[in-house]
Amino acid sequence: MKALVLKKGGNIDNLEKKEVKKPQIKDNELLIKVHATSLNPSDYQTIEYLDENTKDIVLGLDVAGEVVNKGKNVKKFDIGDRVFYLRQMENPNGGFGEYSKNPEASTYKIPVNVSYEDAVTLPGAGFTAYYILKNRFKIDKNKTILIHGGSGNLGQFAIQLAKIMSLNIITTASSKNIEMLKKQGIEKIIDYKNQNIEREIKNITNNKGVDYIISSVNPEQATKDLGSLNFNGEIAFVSGFPDFNNIHFYDKSITMHEIAFGKLFEQKDLNIKKSLENIANDLVSLVDKNKLSIPNKTLIKLDEVPQYLKKLKNNEIQGKIIVNKII
Structure with a gap:
């Protein structure tokens, strides 16, 4: 698959588009065909925080796409379901690739009337x-x-x-x-x-x-x-x-x-996982009912991610930057 890979930590310019293997899923995980991912300040902050020993990871926190495969223990999702989620930091297969993976417990369904581009603005x-x-x-x-x-x-x-x-x-x-x-x-x-x-x-x-x-x-x-x-x-x-x-x-x-919102997804407490699911469902429902509007969206290609991360870092962006249909 094609992906924007961080060759090594430290600098946005270390991102490179290349061919890599599809993510391998575990029994409780979903394989997602990425339709949209959005940029966050944490993307460039993560790049700059990581040292040169961190190599060949695919970033992208906010992800929306289609389930194309699932582990044997997955119960709530079927092939073809439209989903969105916030990639966990330890997951090296994020939204800056054609395919991503995510645990079932922290993945959420997108209502039929909500687009991938709108859903992907919500997780962060x-x-x-x-x-x-x-x-x-x-x-x-x-x-x-x-x-x-x-x-x-x-x-x-x-x-x-x-x-x-x-x-x-x-x-x-x-x-x-x-x-x-x-x-x-x-x-x-x-x-x-x-x-x-x-x-x-x-x-x-x-x-x-x-x-x-x-x-x-x-x-x-x-x-x-x-x-x-x-x-x-x-x-x-x-x-x-x-x-x-x-x-x-x-x-x-x-x-x-x-x-420490990102840390919530690392917790094993079932009540916390249920709380996060409620947040996701309530938010996407508000969008579905036109009670919550989405910030201005700018659609870009995967190749443009590095330059837009720099714009984001320099506070030159208004609204949400979305990589649409990763190819």
């Missing part, structure tokens, strides 16, 4: 947004949430889910994306390049602070976010812990959530 950003808002935060209607990066993929899914949950939304964005967010009905937008986020939050909330924060920028911003919480507020850290020396015990009675 969509799952994470849902997990924070539905599984971690204790949401009360009409409270206020700060969602960083409202024009990004995580931000776009989080904003839509927050609307469904009747939350008052504040988001951050660069000036070039503010008009797009206004068209989506978001009124409280902070230009993070030209405005002081913490001061603007105080002004918007009359010094109370916000009730929920999805902190997805970096540890430095997460540290500042702690000061923007209301009493009994909740914060989810997606991109690193803050400096806890900036807060005092018995001050705001805040709740903090570490979001």
Whole structure:
């Protein structure tokens, strides 16, 4: 099969399109003919994290495709089923190839009216947004949430889910994306390049602070976010812990959530696996019912993945980049 192979870790330029063998599946796994995969920041972050001793792996976390073979212990899927999933990090056969493989327990069916291209946008950003808002935060209607990066993929899914949950939304964005967010009905937008986020939050909330924060920028911003919480507020850290020396015990009675979403798929607990299945089914159902829209999609070829990973790294991308029908 054709695949985009990481020859060795360290650099995006180490990706090379070549012929490789199809993945060999175990008794509990599915062989998937890949129809679509989407790019994530974790793709280039993984490449740069891996050293030169890591060789010949096929990346691509978000995958959607058709079941073409299954292990003897697989019960829930048949040949021809349309499925999507988040590739587990230890799986060397991801979405950047004609075929991928995945365990039955972490693979999910796509409704007939949902395209491969729409389904493949959900596993990374969509799952994470849902997990924070539905599984971690204790949401009360009409409270206020700060969602960083409202024009990004995580931000776009989080904003839509927050609307469904009747939350008052504040988001951050660069000036070039503010008009797009206004068209989506978001009124409280902070230009993070030209405005002081913490001061603007105080002004918007009359010094109370916000009730929920999805902190997805970096540890430095997460540290500042702690000061923007209301009493009994909740914060989810997606991109690193803050400096806890900036807060005092018995001050705001805040709740903090570490979001290690990828690690969830490594857990053996059946309740966790069922929870992940519920997230997948609920999200794709919302898309099927037109209650959740997909971020702007740009379709590319497999050969174009390296250049678009560089664009993604340089924050030049708006929406979701999708490799369509791997060939």
